[in-house]
Amino acid sequence: MSDSTNSSARAAAPLAPRVRGTVRIVGAGLLGSSIGHALTARGIDVALDDASPAQLRLAVDYGAGRMAQPDDAPSLIVVAVPPDVTADVIARELSAHPGVVVTDVASVKLQPLHELRARGIDLTHYIGSHPLAGRERGGAISARADLFIGRPWVVCRDGETPADDLALVEGLALDLGAVPLEMSPEEHDRSVALVSHVPQLVASLLAGRFVDAPDGALGLAGQGVRDTTRIAASAPELWVQILGANAQPVVDVLDALAADLSAVAAALRAPDAPGARRAVADTIRRGNDGVERLPGKHGQNRRFDSFVVMIDDTPGQLGRLFGELGDLGVNVEDLRLEHSPGAQFGLAEISVVPDAVRPATEGLTARGWRIASTND
Ligand SMILES: NC(=O)c1ccc[n+]([C@@H]2O[C@H](COP(=O)([O-])OP(=O)(O)OC[C@H]3O[C@@H](n4cnc5c(N)ncnc54)[C@H](O)[C@@H]3O)[C@@H](O)[C@H]2O)c1
Ligand SMILES: O=C(O)C(=O)C[C@]1(C(=O)O)C=C[C@@H](O)C=C1
Structure with a gap:
C-alpha cells in the first residue's frame, strides 16, 4: 500500500x-x-x-x-x-x-x-x-x-x-x-489519561448501556456506535491495573468530562429554553474542532476521503475489489468492514487520498461495483 x-x-x-x-x-x-x-x-x-x-x-x-x-x-x-x-x-x-x-x-x-x-x-x-x-x-x-x-x-x-x-x-x-x-514519565501519564485511558472508560461505560437494551434497538447499530465502542471489548484484568496505576490523571479528565456531560444534559432537559440549542451546537462544534486535531494516519495531519462499496456476501469479493483498485492505480490507505445482521451484503469503507476518490468510484462503477456513498 x-x-x-x-x-x-x-x-x-x-x-x-x-x-x-x-x-x-x-x-x-x-x-x-x-x-x-x-x-x-x-x-x-x-x-x-x-x-x-x-x-x-x-x-x-x-x-x-x-x-x-x-x-x-x-x-x-x-x-x-x-x-x-x-x-x-x-x-x-x-x-x-x-x-x-x-x-x-x-x-x-x-x-x-x-x-x-x-x-x-x-x-x-x-x-x-x-x-x-x-x-x-x-x-x-x-x-x-x-x-x-x-x-x-x-x-x-x-x-x-x-x-x-x-x-x-x-x-x-x-x-x-x-x-x-x-x-517525561509525568507528561506521558497525563497524555495517555486523555487519549487512551479515559477513552477506554467512555467506550466501556457506553457499551455497558447495551447490556439490558432490547435486541430491537441493538439491531439498528451502525458504524457510529461501532467506532465509539470497539475498545469496550478490552480485557478487564489489564485495564484495572492501568487505570489504578494512573488514577489521578484519569480522575482529572473524568471530572472535566462529567461537567461537560452535566452541561449538555441540562441544556437538553429544556431544549427550547434560550441558549439551549446553542449549548448543544457548541458541544458538537467543539467535538469537530477536537477531532480535527487528532493526527491522521502515520501521525501526520494528513486526511483521507472515503467511499463505501457494497459487497456481495460471497467468497473472494474483497480480494477482487482490492485487485481492481490496484488495476485502477488506487492506493488503499485504510479499510473498514461492516456486516448488517441478516443482510446478504457487506459494506467496505475504503479510505484513499482525496484525488483518488473520483477515479476509484468511477472505475469501480464501470466494472459493475455498487458505490453506497462517498464523503469526499
Ligand atoms: N494490550 C495492549 O493494547 C497494550 C498496548 C501497549 C502496551 N501494553 C502494555 O504491554 C504489557 C503487556 O500487555 P499485553 O497486552 O501484551 O498482555 P498479555 O496478557 O497479552 O501478555 C502478558 C504476558 O506476560 C506474562 N507474564 C505475567 N507475569 C509475568 C512474569 N512475572 N514474568 C514473566 N511473564 C509474565 C503472561 O503470562 C502473558 O503471557 C502491559 O504492561 C500493557 O500495559 C499493552
Ligand atoms: O487500539 C487499541 O485497541 C488500543 O487499545 C490501543 C491502546 C490505545 O489506547 O491507543 C491501548 C492501550 C495501550 O497502552 C496502548 C494502546
Missing part, C-alpha cells in the same frame, strides 16, 4: 535493522509476541520468556521467536508483562544481566519507576517506553508483526540515560516501524 514507485522501491529494500544480536523478550503475550514477530521477520534472534509455559510455547509455535536459554547473552531486554509485575521483572532482569539495556512497554510509566526507585535499584540501563499500539485482545494468539507501523512509541529517558542506550531503544521502535518520541 504505497503511494509512489519511489516508496515501493524503499519498501522493497528496507534499511538494515538497528538492533543487533539477541533481543530477550520477557512476557510473550500480545505486545511481547508482536515485537517478537516483527524482529524475527527482520532477521533478529528473539529469545522469549514467560511465566506461563503454555503462553511461551504458543508464542514459539506461532513464530514469535525461540525459547530463551540460560546462556543467552542479549543485547537488549524488553519487558512486556502486566503493569503490576513490570517493576519486579525489570528489577530481576537488570540484576540477571548487568550492563544490558532493559526497556518495558507498560501503559503507565510513573508507577513502575517509583517502585524501582523506592527499592534503590541502579536504573542507569533502564529506559521506560510505551508503544501507543495495541488490540482489544491480549495473548500470543492475537499478536501481529505490523502492530507498531506508523504508531508513536514514547521513550522516557532521564538525565543519566547513556546516549547509546537511548539509541538502542529508539532503534528498536524504528525497526518495528514505529515513531519514537521522547517524553
Whole structure:
C-alpha cells in the first residue's frame, strides 16, 4: 500500500535493522509476541520468556521467536508483562544481566519507576517506553508483526540515560516501524489519561448501556456506535491495573468530562429554553474542532476521503475489489468492514487520498461495483 514507485522501491529494500544480536523478550503475550514477530521477520534472534509455559510455547509455535536459554547473552531486554509485575521483572532482569539495556512497554510509566526507585535499584540501563499500539485482545494468539507501523512509541529517558542506550531503544521502535518520541514519565501519564485511558472508560461505560437494551434497538447499530465502542471489548484484568496505576490523571479528565456531560444534559432537559440549542451546537462544534486535531494516519495531519462499496456476501469479493483498485492505480490507505445482521451484503469503507476518490468510484462503477456513498 504505497503511494509512489519511489516508496515501493524503499519498501522493497528496507534499511538494515538497528538492533543487533539477541533481543530477550520477557512476557510473550500480545505486545511481547508482536515485537517478537516483527524482529524475527527482520532477521533478529528473539529469545522469549514467560511465566506461563503454555503462553511461551504458543508464542514459539506461532513464530514469535525461540525459547530463551540460560546462556543467552542479549543485547537488549524488553519487558512486556502486566503493569503490576513490570517493576519486579525489570528489577530481576537488570540484576540477571548487568550492563544490558532493559526497556518495558507498560501503559503507565510513573508507577513502575517509583517502585524501582523506592527499592534503590541502579536504573542507569533502564529506559521506560510505551508503544501507543495495541488490540482489544491480549495473548500470543492475537499478536501481529505490523502492530507498531506508523504508531508513536514514547521513550522516557532521564538525565543519566547513556546516549547509546537511548539509541538502542529508539532503534528498536524504528525497526518495528514505529515513531519514537521522547517524553517525561509525568507528561506521558497525563497524555495517555486523555487519549487512551479515559477513552477506554467512555467506550466501556457506553457499551455497558447495551447490556439490558432490547435486541430491537441493538439491531439498528451502525458504524457510529461501532467506532465509539470497539475498545469496550478490552480485557478487564489489564485495564484495572492501568487505570489504578494512573488514577489521578484519569480522575482529572473524568471530572472535566462529567461537567461537560452535566452541561449538555441540562441544556437538553429544556431544549427550547434560550441558549439551549446553542449549548448543544457548541458541544458538537467543539467535538469537530477536537477531532480535527487528532493526527491522521502515520501521525501526520494528513486526511483521507472515503467511499463505501457494497459487497456481495460471497467468497473472494474483497480480494477482487482490492485487485481492481490496484488495476485502477488506487492506493488503499485504510479499510473498514461492516456486516448488517441478516443482510446478504457487506459494506467496505475504503479510505484513499482525496484525488483518488473520483477515479476509484468511477472505475469501480464501470466494472459493475455498487458505490453506497462517498464523503469526499
Ligand atoms: N494490550 C495492549 O493494547 C497494550 C498496548 C501497549 C502496551 N501494553 C502494555 O504491554 C504489557 C503487556 O500487555 P499485553 O497486552 O501484551 O498482555 P498479555 O496478557 O497479552 O501478555 C502478558 C504476558 O506476560 C506474562 N507474564 C505475567 N507475569 C509475568 C512474569 N512475572 N514474568 C514473566 N511473564 C509474565 C503472561 O503470562 C502473558 O503471557 C502491559 O504492561 C500493557 O500495559 C499493552
Ligand atoms: O487500539 C487499541 O485497541 C488500543 O487499545 C490501543 C491502546 C490505545 O489506547 O491507543 C491501548 C492501550 C495501550 O497502552 C496502548 C494502546
